[in-house]
Every structure is written in C-alpha cells, then in structure tokens.
Amino acid sequence: MQPRFLQLSDVAAELNVSDSQVYHMVRSGELPAIKIGGRGQWRVERARLEEYIQRKYAETAEWVQENPLVDREPD
Known part of the structure; x- marks a missing residue:
C-alpha cells in the first residue's frame, strides 16, 4: 500500500525534478x-x-494544439 502523503523529496523523485522545484511549486500554490x-x-x-x-x-x-509544429525550411 502506498502512503497517502508524500514528502517533497518523494514528489521530486516522482516528477524527476529537483527538490527546490517542488518547493517552489508548493509555495506558489501550483501544487496543493x-x-x-x-x-x-x-x-x-x-x-x-x-x-x-x-x-x-x-x-x-x-x-500543443495552439502551437503546432511547423516544418522548418531546408538550410
């Protein structure tokens, strides 16, 4: 059974980002x-x-829908 609550370091590992990035996401309200x-x-x-x-x-x-990939012209 997985734990209900995760430490910020656990979240960072899940998202493959740094602990400081997760801290910023939490402090900014982006991640509850x-x-x-x-x-x-x-x-x-x-x-x-x-x-x-x-x-x-x-x-x-x-x-992605608003910014479609546009083929570059050959050099």
Whole structure:
C-alpha cells in the first residue's frame, strides 16, 4: 500500500525534478500541499499529485494544439 502523503523529496523523485522545484511549486500554490507538525514539514497528498499531473497533461495538450509544429525550411 502506498502512503497517502508524500514528502517533497518523494514528489521530486516522482516528477524527476529537483527538490527546490517542488518547493517552489508548493509555495506558489501550483501544487496543493499541507504543512504539518511543529516544524511545519510540507506534505503532498498522492491524490493531489495525480490531479496535478493530469492537469499538466491537459495544459500541455492545449499548448500543443495552439502551437503546432511547423516544418522548418531546408538550410
């Protein structure tokens, strides 16, 4: 059984990005997270991470449609 909440380092590993990138995503509100404990450790719910990934797929698909690949002319 997978844990419900992930540390930021776990999220970074899942997304293959740096810990600092995940921290920025959380602090900016791009990726929903909670702070828990006396030291205010960040945790991301696995379901929220999956929603984030699906949202990014949708945003990317929209961007691809709006920015079609144009063949370059030969040099």
